[in-house]
Amino acid sequence: MQAELISIGDELLIGQTINTNAAWLGMELSLMGISVSKSVTIQDDESAIKKAIDTAFSNSEIVIITGGLGPTKDDITKYVLCDYFQTELVINEEVLKRVEEFFTKRGRKMLDVNIQQAALPKTCEILDNLQGTASGMWFDYEGKVLISLPGVPYEMKGIMWQFGFDKIKNHFKVKSIYHQTILLQGIGESFLADRMKDWENSIRSSGLGLAYLPAVSILKLRITSRNGIKDKAKIDAYFKELKEELPQYCFGEEKETLSGVLGRILRDKKLTIGTVESCTGGALATSLVSISGASNYFLGSFLTYANDLKIKLVGVSPSVISSHGVVSKEVVEEMALLGAEKLGVDICLSTSGVAGPDGGTEEKPVGTVWVGMAIKGNVSSFKFQFGDNRQRNIELTVNSTLNLLRCKLLEISIEKK
Amino acid sequence: MQAELISIGDELLIGQTINTNAAWLGMELSLMGISVSKSVTIQDDESAIKKAIDTAFSNSEIVIITGGLGPTKDDITKYVLCDYFQTELVINEEVLKRVEEFFTKRGRKMLDVNIQQAALPKTCEILDNLQGTASGMWFDYEGKVLISLPGVPYEMKGIMWQFGFDKIKNHFKVKSIYHQTILLQGIGESFLADRMKDWENSIRSSGLGLAYLPAVSILKLRITSRNGIKDKAKIDAYFKELKEELPQYCFGEEKETLSGVLGRILRDKKLTIGTVESCTGGALATSLVSISGASNYFLGSFLTYANDLKIKLVGVSPSVISSHGVVSKEVVEEMALLGAEKLGVDICLSTSGVAGPDGGTEEKPVGTVWVGMAIKGNVSSFKFQFGDNRQRNIELTVNSTLNLLRCKLLEISIEKK
Numbered sequence: 001m002q003a004e005l006i007s008i009g010d011e012l013l014i015g016q017t018i019n020t021n022a023a024w025l026g027m028e029l030s031l032m033g034i035s036v037s038k039s040v041t042i043q044d045d046e047s048a049i050k051k052a053i054d055t056a057f058s059n060s061e062i063v064i065i066t067g068g069l070g071p072t073k074d075d076i077t078k079y080v081l082c083d084y085f086q087t088e089l090v091i092n093e094e095v096l097k098r099v100e101e102f103f104t105k106r107g108r109k110m111l112d113v114n115i116q117q118a119a120l121p122k123t124c125e126i127l128d129n130l131q132g133t134a135s136g137m138w139f140d141y142e143g144k145v146l147i148s149l150p151g152v153p154y155e156m157k158g159i160m161w162q163f164g165f166d167k168i169k170n171h172f173k174v175k176s177i178y179h180q181t182i183l184l185q186g187i188g189e190s191f192l193a194d195r196m197k198d199w200e201n202s203i204r205s206s207g208l209g210l211a212y213l214p215a216v217s218i219l220k221l222r223i224t225s226r227n228g229i230k231d232k233a234k235i236d237a238y239f240k241e242l243k244e245e246l247p248q249y250c251f252g253e254e255k256e257t258l259s260g261v262l263g264r265i266l267r268d269k270k271l272t273i274g275t276v277e278s279c280t281g282g283a284l285a286t287s288l289v290s291i292s293g294a295s296n297y298f299l300g301s302f303l304t305y306a307n308d309l310k311i312k313l314v315g316v317s318p319s320v321i322s323s324h325g326v327v328s329k330e331v332v333e334e335m336a337l338l339g340a341e342k343l344g345v346d347i348c349l350s351t352s353g354v355a356g357p358d359g360g361t362e363e364k365p366v367g368t369v370w371v372g373m374a375i376k377g378n379v380s381s382f383k384f385q386f387g388d389n390r391q392r393n394i395e396l397t398v399n400s401t402l403n404l405l406r407c408k409l410l411e412i413s414i415e416k417k
Numbered sequence: 418m419q420a421e422l423i424s425i426g427d428e429l430l431i432g433q434t435i436n437t438n439a440a441w442l443g444m445e446l447s448l449m450g451i452s453v454s455k456s457v458t459i460q461d462d463e464s465a466i467k468k469a470i471d472t473a474f475s476n477s478e479i480v481i482i483t484g485g486l487g488p489t490k491d492d493i494t495k496y497v498l499c500d501y502f503q504t505e506l507v508i509n510e511e512v513l514k515r516v517e518e519f520f521t522k523r524g525r526k527m528l529d530v531n532i533q534q535a536a537l538p539k540t541c542e543i544l545d546n547l548q549g550t551a552s553g554m555w556f557d558y559e560g561k562v563l564i565s566l567p568g569v570p571y572e573m574k575g576i577m578w579q580f581g582f583d584k585i586k587n588h589f590k591v592k593s594i595y596h597q598t599i600l601l602q603g604i605g606e607s608f609l610a611d612r613m614k615d616w617e618n619s620i621r622s623s624g625l626g627l628a629y630l631p632a633v634s635i636l637k638l639r640i641t642s643r644n645g646i647k648d649k650a651k652i653d654a655y656f657k658e659l660k661e662e663l664p665q666y667c668f669g670e671e672k673e674t675l676s677g678v679l680g681r682i683l684r685d686k687k688l689t690i691g692t693v694e695s696c697t698g699g700a701l702a703t704s705l706v707s708i709s710g711a712s713n714y715f716l717g718s719f720l721t722y723a724n725d726l727k728i729k730l731v732g733v734s735p736s737v738i739s740s741h742g743v744v745s746k747e748v749v750e751e752m753a754l755l756g757a758e759k760l761g762v763d764i765c766l767s768t769s770g771v772a773g774p775d776g777g778t779e780e781k782p783v784g785t786v787w788v789g790m791a792i793k794g795n796v797s798s799f800k801f802q803f804g805d806n807r808q809r810n811i812e813l814t815v816n817s818t819l820n821l822l823r824c825k826l827l828e829i830s831i832e833k834k
Binding site: 012013014015016017018019020022023024025026027028029036037038039040041042048079188189190191193194211212213214220222253275281282283285286289290292294295298299300301302303304305306308309312313342343346350357358386387389390391392 | 428429430431432433434435436437439440441442443444445447453455456457458459460487488489490491521523524525528529530531534548549569571586615620628630636674692698699702703705706707709710711712716717718719721723726729759760761774775807808832
């Protein structure tokens with residue numbers, strides 16, 4: 001069972017709007033077991049639309065079009081569909097009533113162009129839009145199906161949730177695809193592929209699919225089965241093997257985040273946390289706080305960007321700074337230990353580094369970051385050498401630090417790379 | 418001059434990754450005056466890739482492919498291109514050296530699969546990737562051009578900025594479209610359109626193009642001329658008019674940011690700044706620090722997420738909290754005034770609010786945010802009522818606060834909306 005997506009709109013092609021509709025439909029359809037083989041974005045242009053429909057029907061049983069259903073002149077999808085399916089527009093009385101109600105309810109005057117929103121192709125089935133005035137349309141065509149939806153994400157999603165997906169499920173008897181995702185931090189795609197060669201070959205030869213999805217220092221590994229959920233035990237076993245082999249990298253599964261996983265550990269162990277940040281400028285705290293309910297364990301932070309605030313607020317000794325430099329093991333360890341005391345937290349993370357793009361020296365080039373970690377009075381520290389992109393260095397520091405703390409708290413040894 | 422984009426990757430089709438590459442390329446190309454007529458996303462599949470290239474070449478002079486250049490087995494773009502252009506892979510010594518340096522610099526071991534990153538099609542021109550190990554490739558083909566780029570946005574953008582766009586400009590002698598952008602904060606699209614009706618009509622009737630590009634509380638207005646830079650004076654005059662009419666909203670131009678503009682003002686006036694944050698959890702500081710050279714004026718912050726840290730670290734009086742509540746004018750004003758003293762800064766910004774999704778009350782619903790502002794001992798405060806999306810509320814607070822401070826420092830009166 002294959003689907004193809006057609007998104008219509010200049011605003012998508014010139015990058016004014018990012019096409020989140022295609023991603024959302026792709027996600028929902030693949031979770032239903034329908035594979036999206038292609039997604040195409042075109043202009044509001046009659047011949048481009050017809051050509052795209054032809055191509056889509058030649059490959060796929062389901063074609064979903066989004067966009068071009070608004071009331072303005074450049075919205076032509078409905079007219080093109082009438083022509084394509086050799087039908088005509090007729091005012092649908094039920095839809096007209098709903099459009100009228102839509103305006104009455106909002107105290108707005110209905111214009112002629114809005115009445116035209118109720119003119120719909122005679123041969124299609126209407127998928128009601130309870131969020132707006134552009135109806136969804138369902139066309140049966142030589143055993144295949146074309147669904148046309150408005151481009152406004154909120155309206156498109158509403159129509160599909162309320163009517164579209166169920167109708168697809170009933171119309172086609174779909175065999176579901178099953179996915180599981182495991183999340184790793186701090187290991188690159190090629191290192192993992194090299195290290196786990198046999199594991200990977202075994203997965204592929206057992207008929208499962210394996211995909212690597214890399215982000216900044218985070219790697220998602222997705223295993224896919226076309227046999228549905230009955231392969232769950234098999235996939236679980238593969239994940240278990242990976243976690244046992246590389247516990248220092250595997251931090252979570254599915255939609256988890258590092259700060260979410262860490263938050264759960266902190267809650268379980270009834271530990272509080274705070275930060276003393278320099279080069280990360282609050283990004284560590286922001287990440288910890290992004291979790292709803294973070295106030296249960298996150299208490300607060302010092303951002304000591306200026307050196308003398310490290311001294312004045314946190315109590316780092318000036319002599320340690322002058323003898324070792326502010327980007328040093330000694331300084332981050334003092335920051336973490338003294339910060340824990342001042343903030344009254346069980347755990348304090350500290351950072352000091354050269355985020356870049358300026359400020360590097362021969363000895364401490366851009367990308368040098370020291371991280372300190374005080375846990376109930378025991379302090380340790382770690383040195384990282386990242387690249388020269390400031391934003392990226394900050395993100396790498398945050399991810400690496402949160403994962404290091406996870407390992408520490410779970411007593412996982414941190415293997416040297 | 419037409420371009421077509423081909424994005425390769427299952428992760429895009431199943432919606433695990435949103436295709437921001439296509440939007441970015443679409444934006445940059447149309448700013449250059451190259452129209453993107455189509456964008457297609459397909460699987461890592463040989464016949465799908467070849468078919469997409471055929472179709473693209475039949476419509477467009479420029480074909481840009483992103484994705485499928487990683488070191489793993491499912492990355493096949495390079496091999497398919499070799500086949501398509503009837504050439505073979507050869508190790509490029511220069512690229513190999515760069516890949517080796519990439520690993521050495523990061524203290525990581527280079528693997529066989531990484532060496533393969535230097536094996537590139539014999540007939541293509543290399544577009545160096547200074548951010549990673551997958552090179553860009555440029556193929557000349559019957560007067561047309563195909564460019565293949567890695568899918569990692571950071572690497573893809575780097576290659577295009579550093580080499581790709583210039584090469585396109587030179588190769589096709591592109592007649593450039595001229596753009597100027599003005600940035601506003603705190604005013605909506607329809608409010609502006611209503612308020613500046615005559616101004617807008619005058620722009621359009623003088624043959625210039627006008628586009629509204631809205632983001633979270635930021636509005637970009639872009640004026641476009643097909644006559645190139647000679648319309649600059651005309652556009653400058655329109656911008657001047659807007660700035661004089663609405664100085665409280667117009668904060669910058671082109672690629673400026675609120676924190677960048679504010680940073681320049683702080684440097685000019687030799688003022689230092691710090692923050693005491695509660696509901697924003699460090700986001701204000703993160704925004705200020707995101708500017709390179711921020712250490713010249715940003716000294717530090719207290720993140721007092723827990724109420725007793727507001728008391729213990731900053732010195733807010735417990736009685737003020739208990740009588741007015743922690744989300745109140747009185748509390749943010751104390752936070753700002755006392756914070757300025759403790760941090761030793763000229764200016765201190767403070768926040769306390771209900772970011773959501775939980776924690777609202779009848780009197781202080783989710784989205785209520787108080788902001789305090791101490792400037793050389795003078796304190797003022799502002800109340801905002803935002804919506805119920807946590808991330809959005811934090812972003813709105815940051816943007817609104819930075820713009821308020823900009824107005825204060827430039828002595829621009831803040832007109833009531």
